[in-house]
Amino acid sequence: MRRAVLSTVLALATVFAAVPVFAGGKVGFVDVERAATTVKEGRAALKKLGEWAKPRRKEIDTLRDKARELALQVQKEQNVAGPQALDALKQRAIAARRRFEDSAREFKRQYDEKQTEFTANVAKKMKQIVVGYAKDHGFDAVFVLKPMMLIYLKDSADLTDAIIQEYDKQYPLKPGGSK
Numbered sequence: 001m002r003r004a005v006l007s008t009v010l011a012l013a014t015v016f017a018a019v020p021v022f023a024g025g026k027v028g029f030v031d032v033e034r035a036a037t038t039v040k041e042g043r044a045a046l047k048k049l050g051e052w053a054k055p056r057r058k059e060i061d062t063l064r065d066k067a068r069e070l071a072l073q074v075q076k077e078q079n080v081a082g083p084q085a086l087d088a089l090k091q092r093a094i095a096a097r098r099r100f101e102d103s104a105r106e107f108k109r110q111y112d113e114k115q116t117e118f119t120a121n122v123a124k125k126m127k128q129i130v131v132g133y134a135k136d137h138g139f140d141a142v143f144v145l146k147p148m149m150l151i152y153l154k155d156s157a158d159l160t161d162a163i164i165q166e167y168d169k170q171y172p173l174k175p176g177g178s179k
Helices: 002-018 032-038 040-077 083-136 160-170
Strands: 027-030 141-144
Touching (some): 032 083, 040 083, 083 141, 083 160
Parallel strands (some): 027 141
């Protein structure tokens, strides 16, 4: 909570410190997260990432279900099974839980890696688009929009939709969803 308050105060201080510099100038904001997931290339990449993830999520769900099933079986057999049978069952349950956890961690690592690749590609192009748009339209500064850190924003200062349109114009997708 303290970090959130501190982050908000620092962000506001940064914006207010910049106001005198840009007094009379044009300042714009871009919600780059929304833009990156809204441009056609971004939507296509997210779809491709989702298609890659779907079978892997299904495998992880199966491993999770197996681990839960064995954990429940251990509980049921607690007072019924002999010590050796119970120990063997516990070992199987532990191994199943570890397989599930390891697979889930590996999936998250791979997913994050693939998402970072996508983000870096779109972000690089997005920066070029924003800089070009800002220069062409006389903006003195363009900031990344973080809606949770902003109290008020005039509609004309939000450049996100214009940047999305410009991005799609400069980087159109060819039929089939690839560039």
